[in-house]
Amino acid sequence: MxxxxxxxTGNIGKPLIQFLERSSNEHQIYATVRNINNPKNDFLKHSxxxxxxxxxxxIDHYPRL
Numbered sequence: 001m002x003x004x005x006x007x008x009t010g011n012i013g014k015p016l017i018q019f020l021e022r023s024s025n026e027h028q029i030y031a032t033v034r035n036i037n038n039p040k041n042d043f044l045k046h047s048x049x050x051x052x053x054x055x056x057x058x059i060d061h062y063p064r065l
Contacts, residue, residue, distance in 0.1 A: 002028045004065065006054070009033055009040050021047055032065075 003020065007013040008031035020029055025048070032054035033041050044051050054061045 001026070003030065005029065005031045006056075007032070008044060008049075008051075009038075014043070017044070017047070017049055021049070 005013050005017060005020075008017055013031070017029070017031055020027065029049045030052055031044055031049045032052050033044070034053070034055045035041075036051060036053040041051065052064065054065065
């Protein structure tokens with residue numbers, strides 16, 4: 001199953017990603033962040049999660065998803 005998590009560094013997104021990583025390797029997980037180079041995203045770069053730069057306010061980002 002493919003899972004897309006928006007707000008990956010938020011109060012819900014971060015613990016959700018950590019839970020999914022611990023619980024199963026069967027899912028393909030994608031996480032969206034506004035700025036992929038923000039140091040706050042470093043915990044995602046060392047995981048099995050695929051990190052995608054996405055901003056809901058930028059319509060040019062929508063085709064990527």
